[in-house]
Amino acid sequence: MASRYQVDERLPEKRPTVESVIDGIKVSACSEGRPVIFPTNKTLTAVYGQPLTLTMEFCANPPYSKTFWIVKDKVYSPGDADSNIMAYAITNASSPNCHQAVLYMNRVTSEDVGEYILIVRSTNGLSEGVFNVNMTYASGYNVQSASSSIATPIIARKMFVNCDFDLLLFVTILLIRVTRCNY
Structure with missing residues (x-):
């Protein structure tokens, strides 16, 4: 028996592309637990006399209730500042439930070498991210x-x-x- 094929003219000439189908699908992943901080531990070298910006991103679901930086024997909440250090307000990151915390130093000296800790708290727990800051002198x-x-x-x-x-x-x-x- 011979096979017979027929073209159905009711089908549209242009079928949707895979890309257009994917673009139409919205997916969001939302995990719950204690906050997650990136990077969790990082060492960097600052240049004496130069400014330094420390930035950490964190995600928290349920939402964070408190953040603060620990520097030596001081605690900086967002918006706090002294003569050399400024803890900026928390900003939203590009992903849902994610934010950025920034600590800025006007001028790095040998006294600024050490550990900088960001603590983020939510109802599901605490997390910390650590920067270990070393220092070098510029050439000359x-x-x-x-x-x-x-x-x-x-x-x-x-x-x-x-x-x-x-x-x-x-x-x-x-x-x-x-x-x-x-x-």
Whole structure:
């Protein structure tokens, strides 16, 4: 028996594309639990004397009820500021239930080296994100001696101030004395 095919003229000439079908579907994922923070732990190196912006994104469903930054022995809520640090207001991110927290430093010094913690609280629990901030001096940066007007050029030396302060002071004094001997 021979097969017979017939064209049905009632079908539209132009069928919808896969892309147009996908574009018409709206999908949203919404998980519940304690807040999630990105990044959870990050180390970065700041340049002495330069500004630094720390940004974390967090998602919370149920919605967050409190956020704050812990810096050394201080707590900064959104909108808080002092002479060097500003905790900006929380802003909405591009995804539903997600937000951004920003901490800004006007000018990084050795005192700013350390841990910066963002805490986010909702009815389902707490989460934290951590920035570990180290510091370096810019190439060609001059360190001024307190007892002399002779400046010591420091060329691209990384000073990770997680080390002992006395050791850092000793190395700085040693560099100043070596520079004096070379003149």
